[in-house]
Amino acid sequence: MNPIQNADLHCHSTVSDGTLTPEALAERARAHGVELWALTDHDEIGGQHRALAAAKACGMGFLTGTEISITYIGKTVHIVGLGVDPDDATLIAGLRRTRGGRDLRAMEMSDGLAKIGIHGAYEGALKYAGNPELISRTHFARFLVESGACRDTTEVFRKYLTEGKPGFVEHRWATLKDAVQWINGAGGMAVIAHPARYKFTPNEEFALFTEFKAHGGKGVEVITGSHSVPEYSVYADTAREFGLAASRGSDFHSPDESHTELGTLPFLPANLTPIWDLLASRIQ
Numbered sequence: 212m213n214p215i216q217n218a219d220l221h222c223h224s225t226v227s228d229g230t231l232t233p234e235a236l237a238e239r240a241r242a243h244g245v246e247l248w249a250l251t252d253h254d255e256i257g258g259q260h261r262a263l264a265a266a267k268a269c270g271m272g273f274l275t276g277t278e279i280s281i282t283y284i285g286k287t288v289h290i291v292g293l294g295v296d297p298d299d300a301t302l303i304a305g306l307r308r309t310r311g312g313r314d315l316r317a318m319e320m321s322d323g324l325a326k327i328g329i330h331g332a333y334e335g336a337l338k339y340a341g342n343p344e345l346i347s348r349t350h351f352a353r354f355l356v357e358s359g360a361c362r363d364t365t366e367v368f369r370k371y372l373t374e375g376k377p378g379f380v381e382h383r384w385a386t387l388k389d390a391v392q393w394i395n396g397a398g399g400m401a402v403i404a405h406p407a408r409y410k411f412t413p414n415e416e417f418a419l420f421t422e423f424k425a426h427g428g429k430g431v432e433v434i435t436g437s438h439s440v441p442e443y444s445v446y447a448d449t450a451r452e453f454g455l456a457a458s459r460g461s462d463f464h465s466p467d468e469s470h471t472e473l474g475t476l477p478f479l480p481a482n483l484t485p486i487w488d489l490l491a492s493r494i495q
């Protein structure tokens with residue numbers, strides 16, 4: 212059998228901040244030639260049984276997944292967990308705790324926006340949340356586009372929802388150690404998501420990768436919709452330097468908002484170990 216190349220191991224459904232259902236995503240991934248797919252909703256594994264059934268119905272390989280929000284030296288970092296048991300009690304409890312506080316944070320974000328004259332943002336964002344436990348900045352962004360405050364969600368993040376802006380609220384997520392241990396305890400493998408997005412200094416990034424390895428982390432996203440072409444090479448080198456396997460994923464959220472379509476990024480560079488080779492026994 213040919214080795215798998217078109218693996219897309221990062222995307223979001225209505226169970227978190229995507230606009231498509233797990234079923235619609237599976238069909239869309241398959242239509243774009245994806246051979247191996249994972250649904251990685253933020254801080255949730257509630258869509259995994261549906262996603263598996265949909266992947267099987269269209270003859271596509273499947274790995275379970277989630278994307279856990281953590282706080283590392285004061286910044287939010289995302290850790291993808293692949294091949295986890297979606298019924299693992301410790302993982303389920305950890306993710307539930309991680310989701311906790313999102314509602315309160317959303318109310319505070321709404322208060323911040325009200326101070327600059329944007330009213331009703333909490334209620335507005337909630338309308339877009341397919342999962343009331345997972346109200347995210349993306350749902351606020353959709354509301355602010357709908358209400359005419361901004362042209363697109365990118366503009367909303369730039370003007371209102373990032374550090375120092377009126378709708379931004381500091382939040383403490385899970386720890387790196389907890390997230391990696393929940394994933395490993397559930398039989399999966401942890402992967403650092405889109406590392407170029409964090410804008411760490413070289414020393415901070417070295418510390419993140421070193422601690423991640425020490426806690427039992429296994430991989431890093433090299434080819435992701437969040438990386439530029441030069442960043443593919445930078446993180447291919449980082450993967451080799453740290454002895455981490457490499458992952459590939461579009462981070463697709465919506466046909467209207469996402470720049471990167473499912474299954475269309477370049478394949479992994481040579482000389483890297485695909486994380487899905489290490490997870491062969493977890494592929495369904």
Ligand code: AMP
Nearest residue numbers: 228253346347348349364365368369464
């Ligand atoms: P939250 O977990 O509520 O902090 O929301 C994080 C989500 O917001 C990310 O997973 C992305 O989907 C989205 N996001 C973050 N930054 C941006 C940005 N600059 N432009 C568009 N979407 C963004």
Ligand code: MN
Nearest residue numbers: 223228253349
């Ligand atoms: Mn998202």
Ligand code: MN
Nearest residue numbers: 278289404405
């Ligand atoms: Mn992310």
Ligand code: MN
Nearest residue numbers: 221223278462
């Ligand atoms: Mn994501």
